[in-house]
Amino acid sequence: MERNYPNISVTDKAARSLRSGHPWVYADEVLHADAACENGQLVDVTTRSGHWLGAGFYNSASKIRVRVLSRNANDRFDEAFWARRVQYAIDYRRTVMGADFDNCRLIFGEADGFPGLTVDRFGPILVAQVLSLGMELRKTQLFALLLQTLRACGEQIEVIYERNDVKLREKEGMQQGTGFVTLEDLKTDLDGHVTIRENGILYDVDYIHGQKTGFFLDQKYNRLAAAQLAPGKHVLDCFTHTGAFGLNCAAAGAASVVSVDVSEDALTTARHNAVLNGLDAHVEYLCADVFDLLTKLAEQKRGAYDYIILDPPAFTKSSATVANAIRGYKEINLKAMRILPRGGYLATCSCSHFMTDDRFRAMLADAAKDAQVSLRQIEARQQGPDHPILWNVPETDYLKFYLFQIV
Numbered sequence: 001m002e003r004n005y006p007n008i009s010v011t012d013k014a015a016r017s018l019r020s021g022h023p024w025v026y027a028d029e030v031l032h033a034d035a036a037c038e039n040g041q042l043v044d045v046t047t048r049s050g051h052w053l054g055a056g057f058y059n060s061a062s063k064i065r066v067r068v069l070s071r072n073a074n075d076r077f078d079e080a081f082w083a084r085r086v087q088y089a090i091d092y093r094r095t096v097m098g099a100d101f102d103n104c105r106l107i108f109g110e111a112d113g114f115p116g117l118t119v120d121r122f123g124p125i126l127v128a129q130v131l132s133l134g135m136e137l138r139k140t141q142l143f144a145l146l147l148q149t150l151r152a153c154g155e156q157i158e159v160i161y162e163r164n165d166v167k168l169r170e171k172e173g174m175q176q177g178t179g180f181v182t183l184e185d186l187k188t189d190l191d192g193h194v195t196i197r198e199n200g201i202l203y204d205v206d207y208i209h210g211q212k213t214g215f216f217l218d219q220k221y222n223r224l225a226a227a228q229l230a231p232g233k234h235v236l237d238c239f240t241h242t243g244a245f246g247l248n249c250a251a252a253g254a255a256s257v258v259s260v261d262v263s264e265d266a267l268t269t270a271r272h273n274a275v276l277n278g279l280d281a282h283v284e285y286l287c288a289d290v291f292d293l294l295t296k297l298a299e300q301k302r303g304a305y306d307y308i309i310l311d312p313p314a315f316t317k318s319s320a321t322v323a324n325a326i327r328g329y330k331e332i333n334l335k336a337m338r339i340l341p342r343g344g345y346l347a348t349c350s351c352s353h354f355m356t357d358d359r360f361r362a363m364l365a366d367a368a369k370d371a372q373v374s375l376r377q378i379e380a381r382q383q384g385p386d387h388p389i390l391w392n393v394p395e396t397d398y399l400k401f402y403l404f405q406i407v
Helices: 010-018 079-102 139-152 217-227 245-253 262-274 292-297 319-339 356-373
Strands: 007-010 024-026 030-033 041-045 050-057 064-070 102-106 117-122 125-130 159-164 177-180 191-198 201-206 234-237 256-261 283-287 305-308 344-351 376-379 399-404
Touching: 010 024, 010 050, 024 079, 030 064, 041 064, 050 256, 050 305, 064 245, 102 191, 102 217, 117 139, 125 139, 125 245, 159 305, 191 217, 201 262, 217 245, 217 344, 217 376, 217 399, 234 245, 234 292, 234 319, 245 256, 245 262, 245 283, 245 305, 256 262, 256 399, 262 283, 305 319, 319 344, 319 356, 356 376, 356 399
Parallel strands: 007 041, 125 159, 234 256, 234 305, 256 283, 305 344
Antiparallel strands: 007 030, 024 064, 041 050, 050 064, 102 117, 117 125, 159 177, 191 201, 344 399, 376 399
16 A cells, blocks of 8 residues: 655654554654654654554644554545444443443543543533544544444434543643534533433533543442442541542441542532432531541541542652652551551552552552551452553553452
8 A cells, every 4th residue: 555644753662662552652752754744644653764663643742743543554544444443432332331331431542542532421421532633633523423323323412512621732732622512413502411320329410610521430330349348337438529439338328428528619519419319318528638637537546437438639640740649649548547447448549540550559558567557458440441451551551449458
């Protein structure tokens, strides 16, 4: 097949990375770029000696200079190519999510061959985040294909909303923004709220103003696993956000649940979700800094809780701040271990891929040593299967979730 794309040659290091399956070429790995290379458009990537490595989206404004789309020299990046990719992503979710297909992540960026594109489904609502210029220039085509493919499966989709209010877009040379997608018969005048059911729990998802796309779908089955330990327990649910872990525990029969968050706005949503489920009399909501609260409770030695859940936001979003993040994770886990009685239970997690599993496990072991307790591991989990992990792309492996008994 004749190649009609501009060419970029890369270092030996980049060539090794691409051959191992990683899809990114960084700016300092480019040896030469043809003058015809255009931001957001396709380029061929070759070794310094001219051996073809793949084709992908070029962007001179980004630290990630090329996001490789394909290593198949016969691929033509036409409508049929994108239709196959969309169909493949949808078929995968229908298989792995089963009855939960109505609320899941439909497209998970590089893990699905759509670099920089995220699409979450909340029933009839699709919420998209576009973080690469290559996807930005093709998003209308991709949204139309998503709509077409889902409706062909009998799924009713009424809205596509873009949550492009992310600073990362500026690093790609794009402006931030949000808004309804005007396509075919899609609705564009809704209030931004949709009610979903996950693990039998109802949630009011605010997809216009909520964090990220409005709801964190990746913890779906971890919440279920945590709830299995909850019957009869006195639960402290830390960093509760919109209340999900606490509500799962309350519904499972916890003796009591106190859900804590520093954001009063988040707690307002959490209280509303409790009312939706008839659980408002079973969950107490406390607006407090979790670090301060755990410090106070640890000073009191063994307290009123025999089950603590730690679901903090990402403490690090770069390799440069990992050391500080480790200290933060250790502080909350150490204090939780000191608060819990022997035989108590701890659910703890990290949602930063920079905080690798090895680092997280080492931190937990260090905290347990300082707390003079032993950890009996019940379960080790990751993100749900709708957020698939590509083993050759470490960035797709980000969520660590552990359940322990303190002994």
